[in-house]
Each structure stands twice: as structure tokens, then as C-alpha cells.
Amino acid sequence: MADILPPNLLQERPRTPAGLLSNAEKDRLIERGFLGLYRWYTARSQETRNWNADRSFDWRHLRKDLPPEVVTVMQGFFAVEQYAPDFTSQLVHLVRRSHGRSHFQLRWGSEEEKHADAWENAVLFSEQRSPEWIAEYKERLRSQTWELPFPDAIHNLVYTVFQERATQLNYLNMMKIAQGKSEKPHLAGVSDPVLAKVAQTIAVDEAAHYNFFLEGVRMYLYYYPERTLDAIKNVIGQFSMPAASLVPDWQEFSETVYRAGIYGPRDFQRDVMQVAFRNLGIESRKALEEGIRKTREVPDFEGQNARTTAIFDTFDYGQIEGDVRRLHVKIQDYEQEIGFDKLDPTEFIENPEVPRQGGQAADD
Template sequence: MADLPILSCPELERDIWRMYRDFFDKAERRRRWRIADDIPWNECNRNLDPAVADVIETFCAVELYLPDYTGKILPVVRPSKGRTWFYANWGYEESKHSLALNDWLVKSGHRSDEYMTDMESKVFEREWNLPTESHVGMLCYAMSQELATFINYRNLKNRIAALGGDPALEKLLGFISIDERAHYSFFRDATKIFLTHDREGTIAQLRPILNQFQMPAVHDLLDESTKRIERIRNLEVFNEEIFYREVYFPIITDLGITKAEMRGKPIKKSYKTDPNPSTSA
């Protein structure tokens, strides 16, 4: 699975840089929110189903691996200004998600400051590693991960009303969901650009990412991972069926990739016949 070398296509890099500027400008105009001012913290529900707090703790713990996420991908994509600048912005937004989730757990009374400090210490004892060394593979991974993360946050937000309601958490999850959807859109559009330059190579990188997909950290880096996954499934926030219905198939549809291509079958090519071959150079 050889990668298309970074900077081998100036046109590709120009397109990604333009995408990033558009992404950034829209974020500045439409998506920026402030933890202290834009969430009704006085409306936290201290009696909300404890299972919700368990899931929020898991999401918060996953976000705490941000130093690994950014620290390990930036050297891989450093030659690409568009992707480097995007990951810097992405890191800022993800750090805000982590802070806000932590704040809700404490302000709602579901967790203490001491508990969160202990949880953070356990997280930092372990290290997340890139699932692939391919820069194109990581682009495909990030795209898939961001859509799955959006689905997780959206579904949990939609479940809260039936579990007792929490205006502060619902507002917070709404902000985060919008951010995650915007991240997915950037990665998807960047993947489309790579598809135009190296379709077979890009699909070859995407195939194992989708076929072996796992949420980062939850499965192998967090304490009581089995219990955490079960909580997420029991609340119908995310499971295998949801993954295929709302992540796998939407991605290949958005990218215009066929099921046959995802199975690794050769791509059929059509060639136009030169009506006057004798004049060809």
C-alpha cells in the first residue's frame, strides 16, 4: 500500500490549503463557542441516570489522549501546510471538548475533582499509537473516526431527554456534535481529493480502516473497557449495527466508492479510442 508522497502534487496541496482556509473562516463565523459563557451550567441535572455520566467519563478519557493524537500525526503530515494547520486547529477544538466534558462531570456532581485527577493520571500512564504509518491511511482513519464520534455524541444527546434531561449537557453535546461533524466534512473532502489523484491507492488504505474499525483508546487503553463499551451499547449510543448503517455505508456513499471496490475487486476502466491515431504524438 504505497502512499502518494506528500508534496508530490502541488495542485493537491493547494486544494487542501484552500479547504482549510474555508474551514477556518466558517468556524470563526459560525462555530466558535465558549465553555464559561455558552453553556447553562446552573441547569446541570445532578439526578441524571448515572449511566450517562459513565459514558461521558469514557468520552472525556478518550479526549485526554489528545497529546498522542496531535503529537504523533503532526510529524507525519508536516510537509503539508494545509493538514498541519488543520490538525493544530483540530487539537484546539478537541481540547475544548475535553475541558467541557470534565467540567460537566464535576459541576453536575457526578464526579469529584479528586476522582477526575486520578482518572487523568491513569490515562497519562498509557500511550496511544498511530493505527497506521501511512499518511493517507491516517487521513482515512481520521475521517472514519470523526464521523463515528459525531454519531456517538449526537445519539447520546438525543437519549438524555428520555433519561431525565439535562439542559447543560444537551447544549454542550450539541456544540461538540457540530464540531465533530465539521471535522468529518474536512477529512472527507480531503480524502476525495486523494481519490482523484490515486483512487486505487486511497481505497487500499481506506479498506482496512473501515473493516477493522475501533473507537480509539476505549478498547485497549482505558480501565474497565468492557464495562465502558457495554454502557455505550446499552444506551444505544453506538454499536456494530449503528457503525455499518451510519458510518461505513455513508462514508463509501459520500466518497462514491462501490461495494465491489471495498471488497478489493479491480476497478474497471474505459478508454476512448483515438479517432485519428496517426496524428498522435
């Protein structure tokens, strides 16, 4: 078509096929979704998870005879969370033009800071590391800087989904050990109510973080399916936990975590990747990679905003549309409670690119 248009009409040709959303409009809708989600998240966080790392736990009664393996794991958790200032500053800078995302990262950072303080308290009150040792260890940790694993916002957003789920799993399994429920012989009978409460409290935070980032990826998956699926494929292909290259005794920590039944490669496959895939309507890693390959074989719309249909066979688009609609209902309910709905409401706009059958909506 472009070859036979007169040169004077080429400039007038619309960049977006008729009936489709422009990238600018998609970006606006995603940003409004993030802003509404941030407002809802912050209110809920302040109402239900407003704990303090010093006062919310009975530190004096933390066991002083915890097994060395448990203390090693606590030390590793403390080490990773020490990079909260880097995690926060790098991500805020990356998304600083987005109100909802940048302000959420500040809120997220304040919650991660509490995790760092709580795990430091756990190590200190175990009395198996001296205050001097902890101070020197922190200095070693903070002498290095954590850097973003990916250069762009969408890859880092996807990364945080898998990272937060993996972190939550680590803390939940530590909680089980502290509740005396470990199936490992060398940890049988270990029980510490204070440690169990610490791990559970932080795990609840990590679940909230996972859900925020998950909702964000769902919005991207709804409006930019091909780009988002490609980012998911890239992230899981090179995933590693944050600060693995910075913590000086990472090898000992990771081996101890594995032997304790807290986290390992099988846990990532079964309880992180597959859980996230299920929440994103993706059947499996193989299905994801095959779907992306087929999509790239479909010719695009003469070089302009391709409307490819093969990508919609890669995941359950109806599930994602239903999830995004429900997110907007939650945001709208919150806006009605505050009064935003009268002045500046958040609206859900359907993505017309998805193939429909018999005129039905994707989640009908």
C-alpha cells in the same frame, strides 16, 4: 517494449506516460487543495463555532441526578478526549511538511481540546465524581500515550473520516437522550437541556471535522484512486475507536454505550461506514473489495505508472470529480474574497487517467 530499447535510451524514457499527471504534480495539486481548504475552514470555524467550554454552557444547572449510565458515558467521552494532545502531536508530526494539513491539525487539536474540557466539566458538575477522583483518573489516562493506528498519512487520513463520523454519531445520540427522546426503557424521561446543548455543540464540531477529512480523501481518491481505495479497505477491516486499549474501564463504557442505544456494531455498519461510502461514491464493502481484486488482475503499463481502467468501476468517479470541482469552487470563492486569486490562486486540474465516454467530463 523495455526489452528492445537500446541501453543508452533507457535513461531517457519518460517515467510518466504521455498525457498523464506525474505523482509529483498530483501531490502538488492535493497539497494546494488542502491549503485552500484549511484557510476556508479556519475562517468559517472562527465565525460560526467559536465557543468556550466554560462560558458557553450553564453548568450550575446541569442535573445532579442523572442516571449512572449517562454519567458513565460522559466519563468515557471525557476519557477519550483526554488524548487530544497525543492525537494532535502525532498527526502534526506525520504531515508536518504539508502547510495545509499540519496547520489544520493544530486547529483541529484546539477544537478537540475544548471537547475534552467540556466533557470534564459535565462529569464534574454532575457531582457524581469528586474533583479528587477526576484528577486521579486524568493521571491514569495521561500515564499512557496514544499512538497512530497506521504508519502512513493516507491510511490515517482515511481512518479519521470513519472515526470522526462515529464520534459525531455518539454525541448526536447522547443529545437525543438528554432531550428526552431515548427509546430505551431505563433512560425514558431523562432530560437535561444543558447536557443536550453540550452534546449538540460538540457534534457540530465533529461534523465539520468529518467534512474536512472527507474532502481530503476525495482529493486522494480523485488523483490516486487505487491507492486510496486500498487504504479504505484496510482501515474498515481493522477499525476501532481511538484509545480503546488505553481507557482503563473501556469495557464497561462500551457496553453502557451499546445498551443506551448510542453506538454499536450495527450503528457503525449503517450510520458510519455506509454514510462514508455514500459520500465517497462507493456502493458497498463487498463492491469495494471485489473492485480492488479485479484491478489487481489488470496488467500495468510495463511497470510504470499503470493506467488501469478496472478501478474506475469500483466507485462513482463522476461523483468524486464533481465533489472535487465543487471544493475548488469554494476555495476559489474564498480566495477572491481575500485577494489570493490575484497573487497565488488555487486551480483545479483534471485527472486525465479516468476513461471518458464520448469526450464528456466525468460529472457531465
